Amino acid sequence: MGKIVSLQVMRGIAALFVVMFHYSGFLGQGSVYQNVYHSLFSWGIVGVDIFFVISGFIMIYTTHNKKHGITTAKKFFANRLLRVLPVYYFGLLVAFAVGGAMSLFHYPEKLTNLISALTFTVYRNDITPHYIDDGGLYNIRWTLNYELYFYVVFSLCLFFRYRALALATWGVLAIIVVPSLAGFTPTLSMQGYAWHNPWFGFLTNPIILEFLIGVFFAYLYIGVTKQVVAKEIKFIFALLAICMLLYLGFRMFMGTLFALYIPTTLLIGIVIFSLCISDSLISKYIPRFLEVLGDISYSLYLLHSLVGIFVFKKLGKLHDGDLYRVFVVIVALTLSVIAAYYSHKYVEIKFVNFLKRKLGLIRTRPLPGNPVGTETAQP
Numbered sequence: 427m428g429k430i431v432s433l434q435v436m437r438g439i440a441a442l443f444v445v446m447f448h449y450s451g452f453l454g455q456g457s458v459y460q461n462v463y464h465s466l467f468s469w470g471i472v473g474v475d476i477f478f479v480i481s482g483f484i485m486i487y488t489t490h491n492k493k494h495g496i497t498t499a500k501k502f503f504a505n506r507l508l509r510v511l512p513v514y515y516f517g518l519l520v521a522f523a524v525g526g527a528m529s530l531f532h533y534p535e536k537l538t539n540l541i542s543a544l545t546f547t548v549y550r551n552d553i554t555p556h557y558i559d560d561g562g563l564y565n566i567r568w569t570l571n572y573e574l575y576f577y578v579v580f581s582l583c584l585f586f587r588y589r590a591l592a593l594a595t596w597g598v599l600a601i602i603v604v605p606s607l608a609g610f611t612p613t614l615s616m617q618g619y620a621w622h623n624p625w626f627g628f629l630t631n632p633i634i635l636e637f638l639i640g641v642f643f644a645y646l647y648i649g650v651t652k653q654v655v656a657k658e659i660k661f662i663f664a665l666l667a668i669c670m671l672l673y674l675g676f677r678m679f680m681g682t683l684f685a686l687y688i689p690t691t692l693l694i695g696i697v698i699f700s701l702c703i704s705d706s707l708i709s710k711y712i713p714r715f716l717e718v719l720g721d722i723s724y725s726l727y728l729l730h731s732l733v734g735i736f737v738f739k740k741l742g743k744l745h746d747g748d749l750y751r752v753f754v755v756i757v758a759l760t761l762s763v764i765a766a767y768y769s770h771k772y773v774e775i776k777f778v779n780f781l782k783r784k785l786g787l788i789r790t791r792p793l794p795g796n797p798v799g800t801e802t803a804q805p
Contacts, residue, residue: 430487430701430702430705431705431709431712431717432701432702432704432705432708432709432712433480433483433484433698433701433702433705433720434717434720434721435712435716435717435719435720436476436480436697436698436701436720437476437477437480437720437723437724438716438717438718438719438720438721438722438723438726439473439476439716439719440472440473440474440476440477440480440723441473441719441723441724441726441727441730442473442719442726443469443470443471443472443473443476444470444471444473444474444727444730445470445726445727445730445734445759445762446466446467446470447467447468447469447470447471447473448470448730448731448734449467449730449734449755449758449759450463450464450466450467450468450470452734452738452742452751452754452755453467453748453751453752453755455751456746457748457751458748459748465679465681468681469678469681469683469684469685470685471685471686472678472683472685472690472694474569474685474686475636475685475686475687475690475691475694476694476698477569477727478569478572478633478636478637478640478691479636479637479639479640479643479691479694479695479698480640480698481573481576481637481640482576482636482637482638482639482640482641482644483640483641483643483644483647483698483702484640484644485576485580485637485640485641485644486640486641486644486645486648487644487647487648489502489584490644490645490648492584494584494585494586494587494589495584495585496585498584499581499582499584499585500581501787502577502580502581502584503577503578503581504785504787505782505787506577506581507577508778508781508782508785508787509774509778510570510573510574510724512773512774512777512778512781513724513725513728513769513773513774514567514570514728516769516773517564517728517729517732518543518544518564518567520729520732521543521563521564521732522540522563524732524735524736535559535562536562536563539558539559539562539563540563542558543563543564543567546567546570546571546574548571548624548625548627548628549624550624551620551621551622551623551624551627554616554617554618554627554631555568555572555616555617555618555628555631555633555686556568557571557624557627557628558571564731565731566727566728566731571628572633572634572637575628575629575634576634576637579593579596580593583596590641590645593638593641594638597634597635597638600629600630600634601614601630601632601634601635604630605619605630608621608626613632614632614635614688615632616631616632616633616686616687618630618631618632618633619631632688633686635688635691636688636691639688639691639692639694639695640695640698642695643695643696643698643699646699647699647702647703650703651703655703657707659703660703660704660706660707661704661707663699663700663701663703663704664700664701664704664707664708666696666700667697667700667701667704667708670693670696670697670700671697673693674693674694674697718767719763721770722763722766722767722769722770723766724770724774725765725766725767725769725770725773725774726762726763726766728769729762729765729766729769730758730759730762730766733758733761733762733765734758734762737754737757737758737761738754738758741754741757742754
């Protein structure tokens with residue numbers, strides 16, 4: 427199976443949603459248009475829902491024809507770690523420098539947060555579904571904790587022939603059975619369960635359903651595309667995707683689209699499924715820059731907050747006024763995209779492929795711009 431261009435574009439759009447969600451706070455500072463900015467960008471965190479659904483989809487899409495067993499599981503997990511960790515730690519190093527570096531060691535709560543960032547551990551049971559200090563150092567990392575959790579679980583499921591059943595079993599045990607045995611009433615709320623230990627809250631939070639929704643639509647897509655899909659059917663799904671996107675846009679405009687919310691995630695899953703079915707029809711009309719945006723989306727997601735903090739500190743207080751703040755945000759967004767582009771090129775591709783060659787995971791140099799093991803829609 428080849429690359430699904432529209433899926434990659436969705437990743438780029440999801441990253442932009444998150445960027446503008448975070449940058450909207452600067453736009454609204456003391457502005458008479460604060461409510462306008464809130465209406466325009468407060469829903470941007472829905473980009474996280476899109477990322478999680480796509481992640482679940484991609485895991486199945488890229489491994490469904492792989493044999494079960496330890497070899498597949500080890501290779502998958504190694505590729506995933508090399509996919510996420512180099513850029514993550516590069517961003518963390520930058521965040522450490524921007525955040526005051528050595529001064530962090532003088533404050534116990536900041537040191538705890540730094541250790542959490544280094545080790546992907548959770549420590550707050552009063553901030554859900556993050557389970558870390560959402561105002562602390564490199565707080566964007568909370569989603570990476572869930573990504574790594576899913577990678578571990580999925581790697582274990584690759585030991586089994588019927589991995590769909592294994593994944594479903596994990597979901598039922600984590601979200602329903604274990605909390606019920608502890609005396610909790612099952613819930614789909616991302617607030618999760620009120621465990622005293624944050625690890626229990628993290629491991630049983632219903633947000634993991636977002637990955638499983640992606641898994642479901644991936645299996646549905648694979649099942650449908652085993653047969654030749656007529657052009658008319660693809661056209662119908664393209665129309666469905668457009669209608670769903672218009673509906674979601676209307677909900678965003680009306681302020682009734684809720685992020686980190688399972689009904690919203692199901693709608694996102696339908697959109698992604700429809701786009702994938704009709705990809706061969708619509709991909710030819712997708713501008714190249716949107717595809718590139720999808721390629722750099724991971725670096726953009728990790729680095730935009732750091733770039734924003736730097737730009738807002740340096741330029742934010744030089745002048746006042748709404749137009750000036752818009753200008754500063756445009757500067758921050760532009761620099762974030764540039765930083766993400768070079769991070770993708772030199773860290774995600776060149777450095778990661780260097781590591782893979784050293785570890786024996788690849789034997790030949792991949793084609794430029796097509797890193798082996800990247801989280802794109804390709805086998």
